[in-house]
Amino acid sequence: MSDPLKVAVAGLGTVGAATVRLLQEQADLIALRCGRPVVVTAVSARSRDKDRGVDLSALTWYDDPVVMARDADADVVCELIGGSEGAAKEVVETAIARGCHVVTANKALLSNHGPALAAAAEAKGVVLAYEAAVAGGIPVIKTLREGLAGNHIKSVCGILNGTCNYILTVMRATGRDFADVLADAQALGYAEADPTFDVEGIDAAHKLSILASLAFGTKVDLSKVHIEGIRHISAVDIQFAEELGYRIKLLGIARQTDHGIEQRVHPCMVPVTAPVATVDDVFNAVVIEGDFVGRSVAVGRGAGAGPTASAVAADVLDIAAGRASAFTFGVPAGQLAELSDWSMEQHVGEYYIRLMVRDEPGVFADIADALRKAEVSMEAILQRGRAPAEVVPVVMTLHETRESSLRKALENIAALPAVVEPPRVIRIESL
Amino acid sequence: MSDPLKVAVAGLGTVGAATVRLLQEQADLIALRCGRPVVVTAVSARSRDKDRGVDLSALTWYDDPVVMARDADADVVCELIGGSEGAAKEVVETAIARGCHVVTANKALLSNHGPALAAAAEAKGVVLAYEAAVAGGIPVIKTLREGLAGNHIKSVCGILNGTCNYILTVMRATGRDFADVLADAQALGYAEADPTFDVEGIDAAHKLSILASLAFGTKVDLSKVHIEGIRHISAVDIQFAEELGYRIKLLGIARQTDHGIEQRVHPCMVPVTAPVATVDDVFNAVVIEGDFVGRSVAVGRGAGAGPTASAVAADVLDIAAGRASAFTFGVPAGQLAELSDWSMEQHVGEYYIRLMVRDEPGVFADIADALRKAEVSMEAILQRGRAPAEVVPVVMTLHETRESSLRKALENIAALPAVVEPPRVIRIESL
Structure with a gap:
């Protein structure tokens, strides 16, 4: 049996502590599966005295x-601090610079600095x-890069944010409204005190940008992701989705x-028969289409x-x-392609639109007229x-509509006197 | 860029031909992702002249x-001939003996000779x-071994045989009976002329025995798998399953x-809400439970x-x-544990039982009595x-019943004069 692999863990929050616990508890299994032991040698966190349910006494402590x-x-240095800048970034850069392998759970860091870090590594x-x-819970990086x-x-598409999926699941189950369910999720620890990254879709966008880089051999570029969150999803939309045979999910x-x-990251209506429709609570789902494998x-x-x-x-x-992959994003960092420009306006798809209108004669005709002028064709009105x-x-x-045409139509519709709130748009995805 | 990896392909059926086509068509992508080219250098099949839609002219041909x-x-030698003995086995043994890597799609071979071949490799x-x-279509080997x-x-459980899943899906959709749907599946090429391996559950058992070895670090041992096929599933059972809120799937x-x-491989009733319940047609599904990851x-x-x-x-x-794993079944071949004996009689679970009985007074009482004597408790009767x-x-x-008790009860029930056919048993699984 070869020399042990020595691991230093930076950050002992719930993930860091669980990682140390796993590596300690499963040490025999891991040594058998790897052909050598894996030992945690050093840890670093803010407070040395906090009880984390793991024995740190034999490890070197760093403040x-x-x-x-x-x-x-x-x-190996495991970076489990989080955040795209500051200590997390410095830890990763420092470890790479001295020739240490790095394992990280930090999507914000990779989404913002992935190509440079990959090149350095x-x-x-x-x-x-x-x-x-x-x-x-899904080995999706390995699946894309190797499998x-x-x-x-x-x-590559999916439900990439557990907090949003939990909130949408509870909204559907209870009929309650977003703000209400969010507050509960915060109390339960399912959502952060500042829920912005989750509910605004930014966390999902971080993850999507990483998956896209792996899938297409392109540079991670968060600025190329169209991002909408779930704040504007209301109980009434969830109810209409139900009636129309859809579920609302935040998809990347x-x-x-x-x-x-x-x-793109935005709320979608997906048919109840879609593979992601019944993925509820904090579960994630990833759907990959490949030319030989089909759908996985x-x-x-x-x-x-x-x-x-x-x-x-x-x-x-x-x-x-x-057996770790040498290429961070599946191909040599120097050969990652630049993402070409792409705009949400070019998107073609089906749409769900909800208007709040004063119920008076002629409204439907005015709406239909605004759609016709923008050459947008309606499937149903309810x-x-x-x-x-x-x-x-x-x-x-x-029906299938170009987003730019839709926006024009909605501008005209929003200007109608009987339409009293901004129109709500949820894209329909039949994945 | 390093030297090309040279690949010889044995067997040019649909899988072999598609493999050659993939390696040729995606050559640029593969070279980029691997850091070196992969080239097919040699092929072997029965007929040299058959049109397989791939260009073999530059390859060395072996009869x-x-x-x-x-x-x-x-x-690397790719063994895509199939079968647990004969040419396929010889090809793999010969390649290993001369120090060539082997890639195979052959579950029968691995199920029957896995430990010895792993030790040799x-x-x-x-x-x-x-x-x-x-x-x-699921990178399940990599997921278990690495992810x-x-x-x-x-x-580890799942739908492991596409032919059976297709037949059960069509039976449910059409209400037709097994033999009828099987004949159609054969005509469509979804089932072999001799469908024994598929419909008797043997193919699924081959696969399950491999997954179990990887999951538990034990020697592949097909003789330890309890195997039942889908031949005895009838349209009436599928209809009752529907009424009771279940779907019938062949699970490993x-x-x-x-x-x-x-x-164990046998037909199961699974709740319609189970993740495998809606996996239809030729799709497979795998459900893995790990102590840290939970369910994947x-x-x-x-x-x-x-x-x-x-x-x-x-x-x-x-x-x-x-980056290929050195250990065929996840741990060194010499350290794979022997599977302890286990018998289906020890299984504890819920059951669906269908009896064909002459409708006469006292039958229900006789059945209930036979169950009570075997200490089997009924949830519902219909x-x-x-x-x-x-x-x-x-x-x-x-309700939860030990299989040995159930069998005793069924013996007594089968002996009742009003019971005119052998009882049909389908195990209920709530995975």
């Missing part, structure tokens, strides 16, 4: 994770691994199109200590076993109940 | 695949890879139990030229990139319509 990354007796001949950055490497990938979608690679779907927990530690461990074990002179929801579904 | 395995200018320091042997390697696996289930590792589910095409070639290519690319003195189906569901 400063960057000092640990520079000095610790380690072959590859220049140093070290591994930069990040299975835990996207859907911890489906013989395929041209056509698209990256796809080869005639106009280049589109990357995976579902697992998106976050949480256990699944994330499992993903971190997978990367550490790959390094221990000598108004539940009549309430003359009161404000009622009117719902339309549109 | 005898074993001679190719011995002599070809190759680093590891002794020679070559890779024996077989992603294509189980659920080609979830930090976990103690509790269970391997699980750590108090009595050792159970491995994957769905993809089970067979067919494209998905299988994609899986073969993944293994070849791992070898080209120098008889649709009355037809005095005629034969009608009576359906029962049973």
Whole structure:
């Protein structure tokens, strides 16, 4: 049996502590599977005294994770601090610079600095691994980079944020409104005190940009992702979705199109029969289409200590076993292509539109006219109940429409005197 | 860029031809992803002249695949002939003996000779890879061996045979009977002329035995798998399943139990809300439970030229990139544990029972009595319509019951004069 692989862990929050626990508890299993032991040698966190349910007594403690990354007796540094700048970034850069392998769960870091970090790691001949950055319970990084490497990938889509999926699931189950459910999710620890990254779709966009890079051999570029969150989803939309045979999910979608690679994160209506429609609560789902493999779907927990530690461990074990991929994003960093420009305006798809209109004669005709002028064709229009002179929801579904045409039509519709709120748009996706 | 990896392909059926096509068509992509080219140098098949839609003119042709395995200018031999004995086995043994890596799609071979072949490959320091042997469209071998390697696996279950799943899907959709649908499936090429391996559950058992070895670090041992096929599933059972809120699926289930590792392949009733319930047609599904990751589910095409070639290519690319696993079944072959004995009689679960009984007074009392004597407790009993003195189906569901008790009860029930056919048993699984 070869020498042990030595691991230093930066950050001992729930994920860091679970990672240390996993590597300690499963030490025998890991040594058997890797052909060598894996030992945690050093840790770094803010507070030394906090009880984390793991025995740290035999490990070298560092108050400063960057000092640990520079000095610790380690072959691998696990960066589990989080955040795209500051300590997390410094830890990763420092470890790479001294020739240490890096395992990270940090999607924000990779989404913002992926290409540069990949180039640095590859220049140093070290591994930069990040299975835990996207859907911890699904080995999707490995699947894209290795399992489906013989395929041209056509698209990768999925439910990438567990917090949003949990909120949407509870909204549907209870009929309650977004703000209300969010507050509960925060109380339960399913949503952060500042939920912006989750509910605005930014976390999902980080993850999507990483998956797109792996799928298409392009540079991670967060600025090329169209991002909308779930704040404007209301109970009434969820109810209409139900009636129309859809579920509302926040999806990330990256796809080869005639106009280049589109990357978009926004709420979608998906048919109840779609593979992601019944993926509820904090579960994530990823749907990959390859030219030879066809469609491959995976579902697992998106976050949480256990699944994330499992993903971190997978990367550490790959390094221990000598089978980690040399190319961070699946191809040499120097050969990652620039993403061409792509705009959401070019998107063609089906749409759900909800208007709040004063129920008065001629409104439908005015709406239909605005659509016709923008050459947008309606599939169905739906108004539940009549309430003359009161404000009622009117719902339309549109056939395949170019987003730019839709926006023109909606401008005209929003300007109608009887339309009293900005129109709500949810794109329909039949994946 | 390093030297090309040279590949010899034995067997040019639909999978072999698709593999050659994939490696040729995606050559640029593959070279980029592996850091070196992958080239097919030699092929072997029965007929040299058959049009397979791929250009073989530049390749060395061998009439005898074993001679190719011995002599070809190759680093990797892909065995795509099939069958647990004969040429396929000889090709693999010959390639390993001369120090060539082997990639195979052959589940029968691995199920019957896996431990010996793994020991031979590891002794020679070559890779024996077989992603294509189980659920080609799902990278489940890689997921178990690498992606979830930090976990103690509790269970691995799934829909592992596309032919059976297709037949059950059509039976449900059309209400037609097994023999009828099988004949159609044969005409369509979804089932073999001799469908025994598929419909008797043997193919699924081959795959399950391989997954169990990877999951639990035990020697592949087909003799330890309890196997039942789908021949006895009738349209009436599918109809009752529907009424009771279940779908009938042929599942393979391997699980750590108090009595050792159970491995069983048989038709199951699964709740319509289970993740595998809506996996239809030729799709496969795999559900893995690990101690840290929780539940991870994957769905993809089970067979067919494209998905299988994609899986073969993944293994070849791992070898080209120098990241293939050294241990065939996840741990050193010499350390694979023997499977302890386990018997289906020890299984505890819920059951669906269908009896064909003459509708006469006292029958229900006799049945209930036979159950009570075997200490089996009934959850529900169901008889649709009355037809005095005629034969009608009576359906029962049973609470958690030990299989040995159930069998005793069924013996007594089968002996009742009013029970005119052998009882039909379908196990209920709530995975």
